[in-house]
Amino acid sequence: MAVEYYQMFLxxxxxxxxxxxGMAATVHASEEDVxxxxxxxxxxxxxxxxxxxxxxTGFPVIASFAGSGTLARQITEGAPADIYISANLxxxxxxxxxxxxxxxxxxxxxxxxxxxxAPSETKLPDPFQFEKLPVILGTGRxxxxxxxHVPAGTYAKAALESLGLWEKIEGNLVMxxxxxxxxxxxxxxxxxxxxxxETDMRLAKNIQLAAVFPRDSHPPISYAMAKxxxxxxxxxxxxxxxxxxxxxxxxxxxxxxLAFEN
Numbered sequence: 001m002a003v004e005y006y007q008m009f010l011x012x013x014x015x016x017x018x019x020x021x022g023m024a025a026t027v028h029a030s031e032e033d034v035x036x037x038x039x040x041x042x043x044x045x046x047x048x049x050x051x052x053x054x055x056x057t058g059f060p061v062i063a064s065f066a067g068s069g070t071l072a073r074q075i076t077e078g079a080p081a082d083i084y085i086s087a088n089l090x091x092x093x094x095x096x097x098x099x100x101x102x103x104x105x106x107x108x109x110x111x112x113x114x115x116x117x118a119p120s121e122t123k124l125p126d127p128f129q130f131e132k133l134p135v136i137l138g139t140g141r142x143x144x145x146x147x148x149h150v151p152a153g154t155y156a157k158a159a160l161e162s163l164g165l166w167e168k169i170e171g172n173l174v175m176x177x178x179x180x181x182x183x184x185x186x187x188x189x190x191x192x193x194x195x196x197x198e199t200d201m202r203l204a205k206n207i208q209l210a211a212v213f214p215r216d217s218h219p220p221i222s223y224a225m226a227k228x229x230x231x232x233x234x235x236x237x238x239x240x241x242x243x244x245x246x247x248x249x250x251x252x253x254x255x256x257x258l259a260f261e262n
Contacts, residue, residue: 034239035080035231036063037071039087040178041112041152041197042223045255046085052251053242059235067178069149075100075228082236085109085225087151087179092224102227109243110223110257113198114155116210119189128211133193134168143174143182143194152179155218156195162217183207197221199256223257 034053038046043065050061064071068086072094075081084101086092089108095101116133118124125132133142145153153175160166176182179196186194187204194207201207227240242248249259 031233032059032235034059034061034082034235036061036083036085037075037079037081038063038065038085039068039151039223040065040180041087041200042085043180045252045257048251048255049243049248053239057235057238059238061239067145067150070177081228082231083225083227083240085223087221087223088154089222089224092226100229102229102232105240106224106226107244108222108260109225110252110259112221112257114159114195114213114218114221115198115201116193116195116213117186117201117207118193118210119186120206120208122192122208124210130163130165130211133165137169137172137193140172140192141174142169142172143176143185143191145179145182146175146177150178152182152195152197155221158218159213202256
């Protein structure tokens with residue numbers, strides 16, 4: 001597939017990401033609204049948490065989903081988030097070092113698995129061996145999140161480096177702005193392989209599992225949540241507690257996450 005196609009596809013995705021995150025940020029019209037900036041891989045789970053929370057309290061939850069790095073940078077630029085949920089700890093530390101988090105509010109709420117997937121019609125070797133991936137790929141593309149600002153991409157790069165594959169397939173990589181963009185590309189059969197989270201597989205219609213990356217091949221996948229400094233209102237505090245409650249953890253588990261008690 002032509003490189004120009006991927007560049008055009010990437011530009012469309014970036015425009016959509018900016019549109020939707022911008023829309024979510026500007027809708028914050030009431031102090032009772034809870035504005036949540038969350039990793040794209042948690043879209044369905046956070047939406048479900050927001051729906052249930054609003055039923056219980058009457059407080060609306062307005063969610064904006066994108067790559068964790070994209071959202072963190074928007075917060076540093078003044079985007080009016082109340083709660084930030086990152087797919088790794090690095091971007092949470094980035095906001096903490098910028099003195100933008102409510103002190104003591106950072107908690108790890110969930111974990112995930114990193115997987116290699118392929119379109120359903122692809123004939124995969126059984127068993128699949130990671131060391132043979134460069135040969136299997138040939139001139140084909142491997143889609144991942146951009147490691148510069150997408151945690152799924154950061155984990156993917158770490159795993160590929162750990163397995164001695166990064167330098168061998170770096171020229172085959174298509175780097176996208178969030179993990180859902182990666183999922184969309186492989187689900188449409190436009191790349192032969194992609195690296196996503198296990199929970200994302202539930203949303204696809206046309207993919208299959210090739211292999212699960214060993215847990216020790218990458219840093220632990222940790223979803224962290226924190227309140228944004230100065231935005232710790234009553235409704236924000238209630239939502240923060242709801243996510244950490246047993247009811248909140250059960251919603252996370254229903255969406256495939258390993259939910260942590262804390």
